[in-house]
Amino acid sequence: MTRRSRTHQSTPSNEQAILDAALTLAVTAGYEGTTMAEVARLSGLPVGSVYWHFNNKEQLFSELIDYCFETWKADHTGPTNRDLLRRSIAGSAGGSVNPENKAEAFWILALLFALEKRLTGNLARERYLEVRKQMFELMVERVEPQIPDSVLAVDPEFGRKMVVLGRALTDGFYIAASSGDDIDFLEFADLSASAVEALIARRAAAVAADEEKQ
Amino acid sequence: MTRRSRTHQSTPSNEQAILDAALTLAVTAGYEGTTMAEVARLSGLPVGSVYWHFNNKEQLFSELIDYCFETWKADHTGPTNRDLLRRSIAGSAGGSVNPENKAEAFWILALLFALEKRLTGNLARERYLEVRKQMFELMVERVEPQIPDSVLAVDPEFGRKMVVLGRALTDGFYIAASSGDDIDFLEFADLSASAVEALIARRAAAVAADEEKQ
DNA sequence: GTCTATACGATGATAGAC
DNA sequence: GTCTATCATCGTATAGAC
Numbered sequence: 380m381t382r383r384s385r386t387h388q389s390t391p392s393n394e395q396a397i398l399d400a401a402l403t404l405a406v407t408a409g410y411e412g413t414t415m416a417e418v419a420r421l422s423g424l425p426v427g428s429v430y431w432h433f434n435n436k437e438q439l440f441s442e443l444i445d446y447c448f449e450t451w452k453a454d455h456t457g458p459t460n461r462d463l464l465r466r467s468i469a470g471s472a473g474g475s476v477n478p479e480n481k482a483e484a485f486w487i488l489a490l491l492f493a494l495e496k497r498l499t500g501n502l503a504r505e506r507y508l509e510v511r512k513q514m515f516e517l518m519v520e521r522v523e524p525q526i527p528d529s530v531l532a533v534d535p536e537f538g539r540k541m542v543v544l545g546r547a548l549t550d551g552f553y554i555a556a557s558s559g560d561d562i563d564f565l566e567f568a569d570l571s572a573s574a575v576e577a578l579i580a581r582r583a584a585a586v587a588a589d590e591e592k593q
Numbered sequence: 594m595t596r597r598s599r600t601h602q603s604t605p606s607n608e609q610a611i612l613d614a615a616l617t618l619a620v621t622a623g624y625e626g627t628t629m630a631e632v633a634r635l636s637g638l639p640v641g642s643v644y645w646h647f648n649n650k651e652q653l654f655s656e657l658i659d660y661c662f663e664t665w666k667a668d669h670t671g672p673t674n675r676d677l678l679r680r681s682i683a684g685s686a687g688g689s690v691n692p693e694n695k696a697e698a699f700w701i702l703a704l705l706f707a708l709e710k711r712l713t714g715n716l717a718r719e720r721y722l723e724v725r726k727q728m729f730e731l732m733v734e735r736v737e738p739q740i741p742d743s744v745l746a747v748d749p750e751f752g753r754k755m756v757v758l759g760r761a762l763t764d765g766f767y768i769a770a771s772s773g774d775d776i777d778f779l780e781f782a783d784l785s786a787s788a789v790e791a792l793i794a795r796r797a798a799a800v801a802a803d804e805e806k807q
Numbered sequence: 808g809t810c811t812a813t814a815c816g817a818t819g820a821t822a823g824a825c
Numbered sequence: 826g827t828c829t830a831t832c833a834t835c836g837t838a839t840a841g842a843c
Contacts, residue, residue, distance in 0.1 A: 507772075508773055559725075641810050
């Protein structure tokens, strides 16, 4: 244990180079498919440096999750754009991820860690589960202002439900794109976005009708 | 190359034991995470037997895909039940797959092969892409009778679109379940199923309105 | 067809010079 | 902090007895 304390003040550039390399490899090769040697090669640093900056593979991936999360938090401020879901699905087209986009890349890591259940207990997977929870909370906070108050009064969880549905659709279409499904992602992006909007409108109408009866 | 020709007439039971073991491991550990030694151990056979029945890991997984596909084809005959989507999403709850259910397990393999793009060129991944196409064709054939003819006349691809959407939703909620999202899957199953039905109804109404104008 | 022993490469990780 | 050399282990695959 000759490692430095886990603070980021010293030479952040090499550490970032390693994280960027790991991210690029992870989104195409998965956790087991990403090797420390390859991470080193791609980052332009020797293996020793990787192990100086990160204790081991688990910790590297764990910090990779945080790295993406920090970027995501910085990007996703302010009220949600109505087109957010539409754009995220449309962006799936081709099934390739741009690792430059840390926020987007997080959700690919998410798919990896969700599926490899053998990694239960793995530091990185546990961190993923924790960060995912936090991201959902933040997304719910941003989506709720778009839900009519009358709906939330009846079903306080409705905002969360729309977030969950949006995530499921985005993940599902990313899988489709990665499987070479020959479909028009723009059309499905529109379809999904309008379906969610329709659900909100329908629920609002139902609540209004209910109140009428009172 | 001292292997037998690829026919299944001889001692199918051990071959099946190996496939079952591989399937169980694959759905929890992924492709890279599944080792031949572990497959052998779980099947109760020595490593040598595994390599006698299957040339290598790639071929084992390739045949695993076919194995699931055959079972799926046998199960999925006749017209679709309206509750199919509802049940497949509800079945995701907990994020665990029962490897006994080959048909369901196929879609977990699907997720694995969709994500590990490093496996491009891998026999098993190529086979997955091919089988996936075939399964979609079969699903479209079964769903189309449920779509009003008037809709299909205007948009012959509408049946396929609903199949794609249903698959995306099912995959997306499986990811959610595997990530420990604490949601009511039965509710989302209902929500998704009714959303798809609403889309069909809405499209039918739109087509009818259009014809009115003619 | 079954099984044991083993070759061989790849991978995670460390030691220690600079 | 950087880098080279190296180790121990594991994983795929094979050889060959039975």
